[in-house]
Amino acid sequence: MSITQQYLLDGYRAAQHGEAAPPAPGSHDWETARELRDYRRFRAVLAGRPATGRLRGALSRWLHGRPRRPVP
Known part of the structure; x- marks a missing residue:
């Protein structure tokens, strides 16, 4: 069952019980x-x-091979 089908089924059940739709x-x-x-x-x-x-910082180290400058 897809997400959309489950949503429609839950909406139908909520309507049958007088509850708010999900x-x-x-x-x-x-x-x-x-x-x-x-x-x-x-x-x-x-x-x-x-x-x-x-x-x-991790991407910078990985791409450039050097540590990033510390933030003041």
Whole structure:
């Protein structure tokens, strides 16, 4: 069963029971991505690592073979 079919079935069942329809598939994807980013930053701070610029720094080291300049 595809996501769209499941959504339509859930919407039908909700209408039969007089409940609110479920959110459309993909409507909360950005919110979920932001929550994941915030959680990873939080875990980095707890572990004593810098909370920002980690991905960009890793890509810079990988592409250029040298460490990135520290942020003042």
